[in-house]
Amino acid sequence: MRHIILAALLxxxxxxxxxxxxxxCWKEVENALPRRGAASLTSATTPQPSAGFDWAKINDRMTExxxxxxxxxxxxxxxxxxxxxxxxxxxxxxAQNLLVSIQQRFSKHPxxxxxxxxxxxxxxxxxxxxxxxxxAFRAKNPRKxxxxxxLADDMTATLRFSxxxxxxxxxPNVARKHVERFVENCNNGLYDGTRxxxxxxxxxxxxxxxxxDGLTPDPRxxxxxxxxxxxxxxxxxxxxxxxxxxxxxxxxxxxxSSGVTFCFVMKDFAALDLQQTPFAEVVAxxxxxxxxxxxxxxxxxxxxxxxxxxxxxVTKGSPAPTNDDKK
Amino acid sequence: xxxxxxxxxxxxxxxxxxxxxxxxxxxxxxxxxxAGPAGAAPFQPARLEKPADPAxxxxxxxxxxxTVQITEGAYFDALSMxxxxxxxxxxxxxxxxxxxxxxxxxxxxALGLAVTxxxxxxxxxxxxxxxxxxxxxxxxxxxxITEDVYARYQKETATVQRAKDLFAxxxxxxxxxxxxxxxxxxxxxxxxxxxxxxSDHTTVLANASDDDLRKxxxxxxxxxxxxxxxxxxxxxxxxxxxxxxxxxxxxxxRKPSYDxxxxxxxxNKDRLNALIPPQRRPELYPTDKADPSKLVTPFSILRExxxxxxxxxxxxxxxxxxxxxxxxxxxxxAEKRGLQYHRVDRVDRPGFAxxxxxxxxxxxxxxLFNLNPGMMLPxxxxxxxxxxxxxxxxxxxxxxxxxxxxxxxLGPIYVENTSMKMATQRANDVRKALDEEVARAAKPExxxxxxxxxxxxxxxxxxxxxxxxKEVEVIRTRARTLRNAAIADIQRKHMSKSFDxxxxxxxxxxxxxxxxxxxxxxTEREVSNTPKSRQDFIKSAYQVRDLRExxxxxxxxxxxxxxxxYxxxxxxRLEPNYADMTDSELVYFRTIAERTAxxxxxxxxxxxxxxxxxNLVIAGAQGK
Numbered sequence: 001m002r003h004i005i006l007a008a009l010l011x012x013x014x015x016x017x018x019x020x021x022x023x024x025c026w027k028e029v030e031n032a033l034p035r036r037g038a039a040s041l042t043s044a045t046t047p048q049p050s051a052g053f054d055w056a057k058i059n060d061r062m063t064e065x066x067x068x069x070x071x072x073x074x075x076x077x078x079x080x081x082x083x084x085x086x087x088x089x090x091x092x093x094x095a096q097n098l099l100v101s102i103q104q105r106f107s108k109h110p111x112x113x114x115x116x117x118x119x120x121x122x123x124x125x126x127x128x129x130x131x132x133x134x135x136a137f138r139a140k141n142p143r144k145x146x147x148x149x150x151l152a153d154d155m156t157a158t159l160r161f162s163x164x165x166x167x168x169x170x171x172p173n174v175a176r177k178h179v180e181r182f183v184e185n186c187n188n189g190l191y192d193g194t195r196x197x198x199x200x201x202x203x204x205x206x207x208x209x210x211x212x213d214g215l216t217p218d219p220r221x222x223x224x225x226x227x228x229x230x231x232x233x234x235x236x237x238x239x240x241x242x243x244x245x246x247x248x249x250x251x252x253x254x255x256x257s258s259g260v261t262f263c264f265v266m267k268d269f270a271a272l273d274l275q276q277t278p279f280a281e282v283v284a285x286x287x288x289x290x291x292x293x294x295x296x297x298x299x300x301x302x303x304x305x306x307x308x309x310x311x312x313x314v315t316k317g318s319p320a321p322t323n324d325d326k327k
Numbered sequence: 328x329x330x331x332x333x334x335x336x337x338x339x340x341x342x343x344x345x346x347x348x349x350x351x352x353x354x355x356x357x358x359x360x361x362a363g364p365a366g367a368a369p370f371q372p373a374r375l376e377k378p379a380d381p382a383x384x385x386x387x388x389x390x391x392x393x394t395v396q397i398t399e400g401a402y403f404d405a406l407s408m409x410x411x412x413x414x415x416x417x418x419x420x421x422x423x424x425x426x427x428x429x430x431x432x433x434x435x436x437a438l439g440l441a442v443t444x445x446x447x448x449x450x451x452x453x454x455x456x457x458x459x460x461x462x463x464x465x466x467x468x469x470x471x472i473t474e475d476v477y478a479r480y481q482k483e484t485a486t487v488q489r490a491k492d493l494f495a496x497x498x499x500x501x502x503x504x505x506x507x508x509x510x511x512x513x514x515x516x517x518x519x520x521x522x523x524x525x526s527d528h529t530t531v532l533a534n535a536s537d538d539d540l541r542k543x544x545x546x547x548x549x550x551x552x553x554x555x556x557x558x559x560x561x562x563x564x565x566x567x568x569x570x571x572x573x574x575x576x577x578x579x580x581r582k583p584s585y586d587x588x589x590x591x592x593x594x595n596k597d598r599l600n601a602l603i604p605p606q607r608r609p610e611l612y613p614t615d616k617a618d619p620s621k622l623v624t625p626f627s628i629l630r631e632x633x634x635x636x637x638x639x640x641x642x643x644x645x646x647x648x649x650x651x652x653x654x655x656x657x658x659x660x661a662e663k664r665g666l667q668y669h670r671v672d673r674v675d676r677p678g679f680a681x682x683x684x685x686x687x688x689x690x691x692x693x694x695l696f697n698l699n700p701g702m703m704l705p706x707x708x709x710x711x712x713x714x715x716x717x718x719x720x721x722x723x724x725x726x727x728x729x730x731x732x733x734x735x736x737l738g739p740i741y742v743e744n745t746s747m748k749m750a751t752q753r754a755n756d757v758r759k760a761l762d763e764e765v766a767r768a769a770k771p772e773x774x775x776x777x778x779x780x781x782x783x784x785x786x787x788x789x790x791x792x793x794x795x796x797k798e799v800e801v802i803r804t805r806a807r808t809l810r811n812a813a814i815a816d817i818q819r820k821h822m823s824k825s826f827d828x829x830x831x832x833x834x835x836x837x838x839x840x841x842x843x844x845x846x847x848x849x850t851e852r853e854v855s856n857t858p859k860s861r862q863d864f865i866k867s868a869y870q871v872r873d874l875r876e877x878x879x880x881x882x883x884x885x886x887x888x889x890x891x892x893y894x895x896x897x898x899x900r901l902e903p904n905y906a907d908m909t910d911s912e913l914v915y916f917r918t919i920a921e922r923t924a925x926x927x928x929x930x931x932x933x934x935x936x937x938x939x940x941x942n943l944v945i946a947g948a949q950g951k
Contacts, residue, residue: 023449030492037491038929047925049918050500073439077493084497110439115391123497130499137502141905146913174910236914274915296612304612 025069029078032061034085046270051146052238055089076106080127087131090145092138096131099124149174149239151281155316157186159206159285161196162308163292166264166285168246171278174237178248178279181232181259186312190228190260196292196307198300203263203272204292205249206309232259234277241265241272246280264289370934372419373406388430388941390437397429405429411472412480423934426945430937432483435490442482442489451481491932498924500917506905508916512845513903516871519839520895521830522861523754523883525746532742537734543741544730550740554733557675558725562695563657564669564687565646566715569635570602576638577665583637592626592633600625602632602712632712640714642666643707647716651703657718673723686713695719747890754883754892757833761880764825769817776813780806823878826896839898840865845872864889871895 020028034053062085066078083098103112103124110116117126149171159166170179185191185207193212198205209228231251241247245265249258257277264282265272266289282289296304381400388395402425409420409428435441453460453474467477535543544550568574583591592599603611603625610623626633642664649660661668671682679692688710698704698719708715784806788799830837843866865871870881874897884893908916930936937943 021445021449022443023446026446026489027450030489033492033496035492035495035498035925037488037493037495038932047921049914050921051914051917077440080493081496084499087499110437114437114439116434116438127497127499130501133503134499134501137506141502141506143906146910234911234915236911236918238914274918298608298612304608 020068020072022072022074025065025072025074025078028065028068029062029074029081032058032065032078033081034058046273048240048270049236049238049273050088052149052240053088054148055085059085059089076102076109076111080111083127083131087134090138092131092135096128096135099127099131103128146238147173149237151283155183155314156283157183157280157312157314159191159312160310161288161292162306162310163295164285164288166288167283168280169283170280171237171239174239175235175277175279177232178235178257178259178277181229182248182262182279183314185229185260186314189311191309192311194309196303196309197261198263199293199295199297199303200301201293202267202269203265204289205261205263208261228260230259231256233257235279236274236277239278241269241276241278243268244282244286245278246282247272247276247278250276266290266293370421370423373410373422373425375403375407375410378403384946386426386943386945388433388938388943390433390941395433397426401429408476408480411470411476423938426943427932427934427937428483428487430941430943431487431490431932434937434941435486438490438493440486440489440493442485444482447478447482447485451478453477487932491929494928494931495925498921498928500920500924502905504920505913505917506908508919509908509912510902513907515842515844515901515903516874517840517842517898517900518865518871518874518895519837519898520865520893521757521835521837523750523757523892523894525743525750525890525892528746528749529742532745533738535738535741540734540737540741541730543745544733544737547744550737550744551727553740554728554736556723556726556728558696558723559673559675560679560692560695560722561672561674561720562670562717563720564671564715564717565643565650565657565661565664566667566669566686566713567639567643568667568686568713569639570632570712574635574639575665576635577642580638580641583634588630588633588637589626591637592629596625598709598711599629599633603628636712636714640707643714643716647703647707650716650718670720673721686710687715687717691717696722698722743890750890750892751883751885754894757829757835757894758880758883760829760833761822761825764829765818765821768821768825769814772817773814776810776817777807780810819876819878822880823896826878826880842899842901861889861891861893864891865893865895868893868895871897875900 035047059082062078062082066075066082069075069078079098079102083095083102086092086095086098102109106112112122112124115122117123150173151169152172153169155170155172157168157170159168170182172179190209191207194207194209195211196204196206197208197211234250234257239245243265247263247265249261249263250256251258263276265278292303292307295307298304378399381398381403383399384396385399385402386397388397405428406420406425409425413424414420448454453463463477464474467473607623607628610628611625643666646660646664646666649655649663650657657670658668660666669683671679671684674682674684676692684691687708691708691710694704694708695717696719700719700721703718704716708717781803784799784803787806788794788802793799793802838861840862843862845866864884864886868881868884868886870884874881874895877897877899880896881894884895886893931940
């Protein structure tokens with residue numbers, strides 16, 4: 001149904017696009033792409049999980065680009081991309097219809113004739129096969145799509161450090177158990193009086209109960225103090241470790257999440273994805289964390305001057321603070 | 328040196344992109360060399376030498392079913408462009424990079440992604456920003472870059488980038504790929520198995536005779552090594568630790584001056600810095616707001632300790648001289664000089680550490696063991712804050728004890744080792760009998776299959792007029808090898824029934840597991856060495872994961888903690904439900920698959936991959 005609407009839009013939009021140059025059409029298509037290709041083969045370019053992309057928005061942008069590119073050489077490419085992004089969004093039928101429309105309307109297009117796919121096939125043949133397989137599999141195995149991470153506005157936690165306050169909000173729709181555990185730890189006073197145990201350019205580690213006065217911090221960051229609760233299963237989601245994210249450290253002994261010690265991500269650091277569970281995000285006080293990274297460091301990346309987390313107050317239903325400094 | 332740019336660029340574009348215009352007979356293929364499919368060293372810096380014959384074919388590649396040529400002229404132009412635009416003194420453009428660019432551009436163009444002149448003109452920053460254009464022109468004059476080279480480079484790299492973006496954004500991670508990753512860890516297994524516990528043999532072995540034990544002792548090198556008497560020493564030490572409570576400087580000792588103390592610190596800085604107490608280390612990293620009058624240095628923190636060490640170390644040197652005298656009493660010397668005395672008696676290496684020897688450092692035992700009894704270490708040794716001297720009193724080399732010495736301890740070891748060996752032997756016998764039974768039961772079918780393979784090979788030999796017996800045998804071997812998978816299938820088919828037959832014949836009892844999911848070994852329980860129950864062992868035995876088809880039987884699986892051997896048969900292996908996968912697991916396995924796809928999409932444009940895909944053949948070593 002939606003592809004019919006799209007086709008109708010294409011027809012209606014034909015006169016509009018006439019004002020756009022091919023270069024503009026390509027630019028619009030390229031601006032709507034969520035990924036850039038072949039920057040590097042190193043782990044520094046670990047891609048963001050597709051579960052973290054807002055495919056509805058990306059599809060809207062690409063649909064607009066496709067409409068504007070009608071009757072230009074960029075049109076089949078925009079349609080091709082849209083088909084793939086529909087596939088990512090779980091709209092398999094529409095993806096298939098879009099591919100078929102390219103096959104029928106642009107039968108001489110390189111996508112349909114250039115044999116640059118697997119085993120000397122065309123890219124279109126490979127795509128149609130994959131989409132057909134996906135359709136068949138999903139028909140047999142229906143399940144709801146993975147939810148997009150949503151920052152909840154009904155709860156705020158303010159972490160009162162000796163260097164200033166940091167306010168965070170949570171992602172309970174993708175990391176419910178971690179949010180519950182964090183709040184429980186806060187309410188039990190587990191973090192009160194703990195110190196920042198590790199500072200580097202990528203992360204600031206906090207919340208290790210063993211870092212309180214008179215105790216020795218666990219160098220692995222497991223936070224296994226005698227009174228610490230047990231580890232919990234990871235809750236991976238589309239949340240990537242970008243600047244400002246708060247993430248629970250992994251339990252270095254097992255394959256799960258520490259459930260206690262956490263870190264602030266200071267730089268986009270996707271290599272931590274699938275290693276730790278992100279569960280919250282800083283909404284105010286990034287400048288305080290930035291100041292912590294400038295404090296001198298002793299051995300093992302511990303701050304030379306102790307930085308104490310005096311207390312955490314969790315409030316429900318508070319207004320959203322701003323964080324202009326975050327990016 | 329550049330030729331007239333417009334003509335040249337047109338010629339190059341024609342040569343590289345218009346595959347149908349440049350279809351010519353291919354060059355004879357070169358055997359792949361050590362550097363990869365292209366046969367040349369692709370990561371050597373390329374040398375820019377104007378070719379004598381620009382039309383000469385340098386390399387060929389395949390695109391869209393046609394063979395495309397790269398001439399020396401086309402290569403030279405691409406190289407000179409890349410050297411101007413990408414070359415840096417530290418990382419010159421390589422041969423591989425030139426081919427990589429040419430092939431990627433050819434592929435992108437074949438996909439219809441080439442950036443047109445009109446598109447380039449519309450986006451050219453030179454045209455949109457005259458100020459920038461002026462700056463760039465000045466720089467280009469110095470670097471010998473013309474506007475044509477710049478435009479061509481921009482268009483070609485933008486075209487290649489479009490192709491890279493195309494593949495990066497056309498990644499299709501299918502649910503089947505995701506589910507395969509999940510299923511591998513979540514199959515449900517049901518097994519039946521026979522058990523060979525070592526405990527079945529312990530009662531008989533408990534009554535071992537002296538002859539049995541002696542034979543066991545003589546034959547088993549592992550047990551001999553385990554019971555070897557280690558080397559041991561007795562030694563006397565005199566030592567001082569200036570920071571230890573109770574250590575005193577002898578009266579009348581001169582206090583060193585500031586300069587002497589500082590010079591001593593500088594000579595021993597590495598060792599002394601390690602003595603800074605952990606609680607004072609943060610003082611060495613003051614904040615911006617720290618009081619300048621309270622700033623400290625490692626030397627200022629250590630000064631008192633160093634002074635004490637300097638004053639007391641004279642006593643250790645004097646003690647070394649005293650103790651070196653014939654018949655000197657170490658204890659008396661220590662008392663005389665106000666130092667500590669310590670003696671260890673007949674201790675081996677671990678015993679030495681626990682008897683206080685660890686204060687002298689890890690090398691102390693070895694140093695002492697190299698002395699003869701009665702000798703002293705020639706100088707004062709320093710370990711951290713401890714200064715010490717030592718004399719070896721006696722030493723015993725490691726030796727193998729006599730049977731009589733160890734006989735009393737051998738019994739339990741004999742029972743444990745021998746019972747495990749006997750259980751393993753029983754399991755191996757069962758597995759051997761199973762293989763023989765399978766071979767017997769499957770023989771008619773396998774023989775028929777091999778006969779058919781031989782007949783087919785003979786027919787092929789006849790058709791190709793091959794009569795030489797050795798060559799015929801090669802064809803037969805190949806035909807038989809092609810049947811290996813079918814033979815394995817036949818053997819597997821008979822495995823289950825034969826297992827029942829062997830178990831019954833040997834009077835063994837089959838136990839059946841409950842359906843279970845494989846437990847990964849990285850749990851805390853797995854890491855510990857506590858014995859597990861039979862079911863627990865089966866659930867984590869890695870051989871179980873190799874069982875795919877019902878009826879397959881494992882090799883004997885040894886549980887060293889439980890002292891038991893198992894042979895298991897797969898009854899069924901069930902796939903998990905896709906719906907059972909949590910969102911977290913779905914994201915995990917999908918992201919893993921996406922990363923692989925992303926890597927492959929990027930790798931596609933690197934020299935090795937693109938030269939292999941396009942079957943690049945380099946004619947010779949021209950230009951190297």
